[in-house]
Amino acid sequence: MQKRIIIVPPPEEGSSLIDFLSRTLNVSKKNAKKIIDARRVYVNNHPIWMAKHRLVLHDKIIVFNESFHATHNFPILYESNEFLIINKPYGILSNGKCSVEEIIQNNRHTKEIKAAHRLDRDTSGCLILAKNPMAKEIIIQTFKTSKVRKIYLALVYGSLNAKELRIKTPLDDLPAETIITTQQANKKASFLLISITTGRTHQIRRHLASIGHPIMGDYTYGTGHPLVKEIPPVPRQMLHAYKITFSLPSLEQITAMAPIPRDFYEYAALLGLRIYPNKINHL
Template sequence: MGLEFLSFFVEKGPLSLRDFLKCKLPLSGRGIKRVLDRGWVFLNEERIFKAGAWVFPGDKVEVLLADYGRDYEVLYKDDFLLAVSKPPFLLTNESKDSLEALLNEDGYRVRAIHRLDSETSGVTLFAKGEEVFEAFKELFKNRAIDKIYKVIAEGSVKEDLFKVDFPIEGREAITIFKVLKRAKIATYLEAKLLTGRKHQIRIHLLKKGYPVVGDKLYRKGKIEEEALRKVPRNMIHCEKISFRHPFTGEYVQIVSPLPQDFVMTLKRLF
């Protein structure tokens, strides 16, 4: 994937951010909206989403440009199940532009069993039929599916191994984290989800004081380290899912290699 990080100082103004970006970037209005929506614009080191924000002489505007495709990798398939590695910036389902829709266009005839956030990459399971869908939903409900994620968090996490037991929207949520590597400004971790709540990893790491690198929803304020501003998305990857197959009885372990942007971020930060 291509990635470019541009930095500008405002010389004349005041101007709307939209007009400033139109002058500086070879992008259409739709393209400018996309970089803003994806959180790829910073004003004085703080992420900004509003095209109508004002910029003044002396302000610093930074823009991240990245090229993400819709290519997926089939990791596992049998008569009941399809597992693919979801690329970042692709919805799992409930959209004509989702991974589920793309798979059905390619002739797989499947239904998403669970969901990864748009920016999260990695193992995603799809059922070939309603009976399969219901059987796997029951496995998830009974916590009979193991889910291992790789994640990069801001800051140097002190504990080598720790559990976060903190409810999300009034429901039990438990994550076990293990530190894999530390740097001054970031920590590389493995996360095992014992529950499956929305944004669970991001909320639990934020609760500990270590927001996920690239998080745009919960991470607020200035991001002083340029290396962290160069990260195009939240650094969460569903690396491994394992379970006892409800139809064959076999133990299945499905692994998704780290995607290119994740590997690039690891090299940059560690």
């Protein structure tokens, strides 16, 4: 994998990432922004997608070439003749150009494999792919009948103490329900287990923002929270598709679980929270 490693020198301390890349790579700001948006830039081993991110002296910048995702092998959580469930990293689309779908199609030399649903670019975790059109249709119909159980983990701003909080605010004039149980909380942050029975666009992110506890690192719904400037820089959108369970027409039940990402543990610790997988209170 081709990459360029750059250490931030004294004259560039405090520069924005986009300005630094423009000068260092000798490209326009427009092209520097494209490189950042393609999730090809890492700062101190963490992907950074904020063009205005301020650099610190001796930061380690890694810029990967355009084929960065081309041969990525995603952790497989479940596989059968019809389905594949992988652990999607954050920073990559579920389908479309340079997506999980495209990479797996290329790696397996078949265009039949399709993402059966979508996770947001910056959400990690369980993603189902169908190996043929019939399998994809089965998943689509299963989702429509609410026979899919999806559980997420999230770190949100502020103290949210909920044994079981149900948010039923309609989204886009459609019914939506998000069920939340707090695992840990302090004044700065809360670690949540979340279940959804509907799958509206950005449902979890919108529902949590609506009650004043947006997901950390959500730059669409969470930028206005007063704690944003009081806590350490967020490495990513802190939302992870932890577990998925669904039943097939044959009545076979399939379950997959994506391990809690390392950055969740590390960032939670910075906030004074401790994550113990064996102590998560499942819904």
